[in-house]
Amino acid sequence: MKQELKSFGDIELSRKVLHAIADMGFEEPSPIQAGTIPLVLEGHDVVGQAQTGTGKTAAFGIPTVEKIQESGHHVQALVLTPTRELAIQTAEELNKIGHYKRVRTLPIYGGQSIDRQIRALKRGVHLIVGTPGRLIDHLHRGTIKLDDVETLILDEADEMLDMGFISDIEEIIGAIGNEERQTLLFSATMPAPIEKLSKRYMKHPQRVSITKENLTVPLIDQCYYETREKFEGLCRVLDIEETGKLIIFCRTKRAVDDLTASLEARGYLAGGLHGDLSQVQRDRVMKKFRDGRIDTLVATDVAARGIDIDDITHVINYDIPQDHESYVHRIGRTGRAGRKGVAITFISPREYRQLRLIMKLAHTKIQRRELPTASDVLERQKELVTERLLKVLKQDDYDDYHTIISEVLEEGYDPVDVAAAALQLSLEGDAGSREEQASFENTGGAPGMVRFFFNIGRAQKIRPADIVKAIASEADIPGDTIGVINIYEKFSFVEVPEKVAERVLGAMHRNTVNGFKVNVEPARKR
Ligand code: ADP
Ligand code: MG
Numbered sequence: 319m320k321q322e323l324k325s326f327g328d329i330e331l332s333r334k335v336l337h338a339i340a341d342m343g344f345e346e347p348s349p350i351q352a353g354t355i356p357l358v359l360e361g362h363d364v365v366g367q368a369q370t371g372t373g374k375t376a377a378f379g380i381p382t383v384e385k386i387q388e389s390g391h392h393v394q395a396l397v398l399t400p401t402r403e404l405a406i407q408t409a410e411e412l413n414k415i416g417h418y419k420r421v422r423t424l425p426i427y428g429g430q431s432i433d434r435q436i437r438a439l440k441r442g443v444h445l446i447v448g449t450p451g452r453l454i455d456h457l458h459r460g461t462i463k464l465d466d467v468e469t470l471i472l473d474e475a476d477e478m479l480d481m482g483f484i485s486d487i488e489e490i491i492g493a494i495g496n497e498e499r500q501t502l503l504f505s506a507t508m509p510a511p512i513e514k515l516s517k518r519y520m521k522h523p524q525r526v527s528i529t530k531e532n533l534t535v536p537l538i539d540q541c542y543y544e545t546r547e548k549f550e551g552l553c554r555v556l557d558i559e560e561t562g563k564l565i566i567f568c569r570t571k572r573a574v575d576d577l578t579a580s581l582e583a584r585g586y587l588a589g590g591l592h593g594d595l596s597q598v599q600r601d602r603v604m605k606k607f608r609d610g611r612i613d614t615l616v617a618t619d620v621a622a623r624g625i626d627i628d629d630i631t632h633v634i635n636y637d638i639p640q641d642h643e644s645y646v647h648r649i650g651r652t653g654r655a656g657r658k659g660v661a662i663t664f665i666s667p668r669e670y671r672q673l674r675l676i677m678k679l680a681h682t683k684i685q686r687r688e689l690p691t692a693s694d695v696l697e698r699q700k701e702l703v704t705e706r707l708l709k710v711l712k713q714d715d716y717d718d719y720h721t722i723i724s725e726v727l728e729e730g731y732d733p734v735d736v737a738a739a740a741l742q743l744s745l746e747g748d749a750g751s752r753e754e755q756a757s758f759e760n761t762g763g764a765p766g767m768v769r770f771f772f773n774i775g776r777a778q779k780i781r782p783a784d785i786v787k788a789i790a791s792e793a794d795i796p797g798d799t800i801g802v803i804n805i806y807e808k809f810s811f812v813e814v815p816e817k818v819a820e821r822v823l824g825a826m827h828r829n830t831v832n833g834f835k836v837n838v839e840p841a842r843k844r
Contacts, residue, residue, distance in 0.1 A: 334418035353526035368528035390748035450486035642679035768819035
């Protein structure tokens, strides 16, 4: 690296930009920022390479915003980025950096109304962050003018290439008339086609590479569990670890669906993300995750690309990553922005060799841990109950219940017994009546439908038709009134009309389907 920079104040930045950086809570430049910002300010073309989560956006964003002339009314800088998510996020970050300078930044991406974008463009913007496809669209319509772009930035260049944007990128570069422009390229990896691109379109680029030795973030606590019962192990770990938002990685789309459904069936708040989902579905899951309505995202490597959420506390490799690069990439999603992070990997005994190879190539140590036992989990639950109870006591807002307790004490019960019974009542409900009346509310079914959980699935070679046939004949209802049926590896969900729910439960619970004995219960809400 060219120079050691301890603070942003050591870089020649205007007061307004420094003020904005301080507002964003950045204390000091990250290595890639310290290495590249001065070079960009000096006017060099720059190629910056550093892993995901190391602050590449601000590395080009800070000097680019610094150079913008607020008085100008033309597009002065253009950032190309692979996905819509990233376009939005990057534009937000640039907006923050340019807050006091009043830099106008506009994200341009497919899926949003083009007319709205055209109107925004007409109002005049300094800085555009766009995905290649939609930019080309605007170029062809003549609704965007790139003649006077002074800074062109190719962000996440490796992903743009992976996604097949190369010819779009070349067309856009061709549309930038300005031969004097400055070109910046940022990427997590530098495969040959990117080298080629930089040779072709950049002038004596300066290279800043934050090398692989720094690849893993030291704040991350890394461990692994070896088990043949991964799902059981996962549940125990989730019950015992103090987790916030977490991402669980699976190898395949089907594994994502199955694990998400299994977690939901156990009452965890999980959502799945993979390539077969539509953009709308993906956005919905991501929004829930961001808002905290679910805390667990189950994803494939590909689907997790471009996810940029700061406060992930845990990354869990439910399936071991294919190679060390993927491992580093995955775990880089936690421990961001100086926070603590935990990376947990599950392996079967056979996969130990693969794990050892990952450790060797990634120059990292992954600690072996023993899975929590059932009694550890119980112990932890007790701790949690104690914490909650103490919280209620501290809040001191339970006067209304004093009279009940006084009355019970007058019956001659011991106060400790009364307290214990009250706790049981609040945690388990009235045990006697619990068995009889299954609740058909909140089963996550469509309106007017009750969703049931059946503990049989693909493993028993069950098909939807088998379930329809069994219910129709046993409960004596028309087969076509049965709603959505989802069959997973070890269980299924079946929706039936509310009116017949009681009858279906009575007829099917402990009955058989295709010769397999089944337990049926109302599903828990998704
Ligand atoms: P990359 O593009 O390298 O994957 P990002 O630019 O998305 O990484 O940055 C990852 C996170 O780190 C973002 O939330 C960003 O706001 C934060 N960040 C960037 N630079 C700093 C810094 N100097 N100090 C603290 N947090 C930072
Ligand atoms: Mg980035």
